[in-house]
Amino acid sequence: QQQVKQSPQSLIVQKGGIPIINCAYENTAFDYFPWYQQFPGKGPALLIAIRPDVSEKKEGRFTISFNKSAKQFSLHIMDSQPGDSATYFCAASRTGTYKYIFGTGTRLKVLA
Amino acid sequence: DTEVTQTPKHLVMGMTNKKSLKCEQHMGHRAMYWYKQKAKKPPELMFVYSYEKLSINESVPSRFSPECPNSSLLNLHLHALQPEDSALYLCASSRDSTGPEKLFFGSGTQLSVL
Numbered sequence: 001q002q003q004v005k006q007s008p009q010s011l012i013v014q015k016g017g018i019p020i021i022n023c024a025y026e027n028t029a030f031d032y033f034p035w036y037q038q039f040p041g042k043g044p045a046l047l048i049a050i051r052p053d054v055s056e057k058k059e060g061r062f063t064i065s066f067n068k069s070a071k072q073f074s075l076h077i078m079d080s081q082p083g084d085s086a087t088y089f090c091a092a093s094r095t096g097t098y099k100y101i102f103g104t105g106t107r108l109k110v111l112a
Numbered sequence: 113d114t115e116v117t118q119t120p121k122h123l124v125m126g127m128t129n130k131k132s133l134k135c136e137q138h139m140g141h142r143a144m145y146w147y148k149q150k151a152k153k154p155p156e157l158m159f160v161y162s163y164e165k166l167s168i169n170e171s172v173p174s175r176f177s178p179e180c181p182n183s184s185l186l187n188l189h190l191h192a193l194q195p196e197d198s199a200l201y202l203c204a205s206s207r208d209s210t211g212p213e214k215l216f217f218g219s220g221t222q223l224s225v226l
Contacts, residue, residue, distance in 0.1 A: 034214070034215075036217075041219070041220075041222070042219050042220070043116075043202050043204070043217030043219050043220050044155065044202075044215075044217050045217065046214050046215065046216075049214070089154050089155075098143060098145070098157075098160045098162070098167065098168055098206075099157060099168075100157070100215065102154035102155060103154065104153070104154060105152070105153070105154055107152075
């Protein structure tokens with residue numbers, strides 16, 4: 001019940017495409033859902049996060065869609081660029097804890 | 113300053129060595145974390161300090177010993193490690209302990225145990 005399932009494991013898109021990464025969770029107590037981007041040799045960096053009281057959040061080219069009833073959320077990257085090539089982790093957490101449950105990661109490659 | 117600084121960036125040590133990893137932040141954050149990350153895997157929580165007190169130990173072997181000398185510094189002391197402990201060790205911080213909060217990660221220390 002503590003797992004966050006992430007798919008796909010890897011993804012290749014052409015420049016300008018819209019890669020979509022999906023995550024699903026079981027624990028309805030989770031109330032914070034961030035996405036992290038990680039480049040090789042670097043630590044993860046927060047991209048965007050959402051709470052379950054909204055169904056969509058957009059920051060620049062990154063959009064989170066959230067479906068509370070299905071217990072799923074996804075990351076969309078608009079107009080993807082080669083510089084977006086990285087590993088993306090979804091995560092889930094709940095108020096009052098320090099623990100983030102991370103998804104297994106998606107390695108994205110954007111071709112020039 | 114929104115950085116978490118970790119030193120060293122790379123470390124190679126033998127199984128009988130003692131070494132320390134260091135982490136520093138000047139954002140006024142009161143929660144600090146150590147994570148371990150194996151290649152192609154997500155970060156795994158090891159320890160959490162809240163207001164300079166150890167709050168969470170995720171059943172980490174005693175060969176890893178954390179220390180929080182003050183609110184800006186976090187150390188991880190390493191002793192008698194095993195080759196399977198080779199990994200990227202990430203420090204992170206967040207604003208306070210009420211959670212959940214944005215985690216700021218450092219770039220990590222790539223540790224190799226020979």
